[in-house]
Amino acid sequence: MTNVGTGHWIFAGIFALVFIGGLVWSYSKDRRITKIHYNKSLLFILGVIVALFLMFVFRKYLR
Numbered sequence: 001m002t003n004v005g006t007g008h009w010i011f012a013g014i015f016a017l018v019f020i021g022g023l024v025w026s027y028s029k030d031r032r033i034t035k036i037h038y039n040k041s042l043l044f045i046l047g048v049i050v051a052l053f054l055m056f057v058f059r060k061y062l063r
Contacts, residue, residue, distance in 0.1 A: 027041075 031041075
């Protein structure tokens with residue numbers, strides 16, 4: 001990690017935002033087409049977000 005500069009972090013952040021934006025756009029487009037397959041997917045997405053948040057909190061405070 002000694003050769004990772006500010007430009008690398010900026011690129012990684014922009015890439016992550018564009019990638020997540022593409023996923024959300026694709027999900028919303030598919031959701032309109034096939035609603036029958038996406039009954040509980042919002043709950044799953046919220047569960048993943050909560051799990052990642054809890055992992056971050058526990059990792060930060062249990063060091």
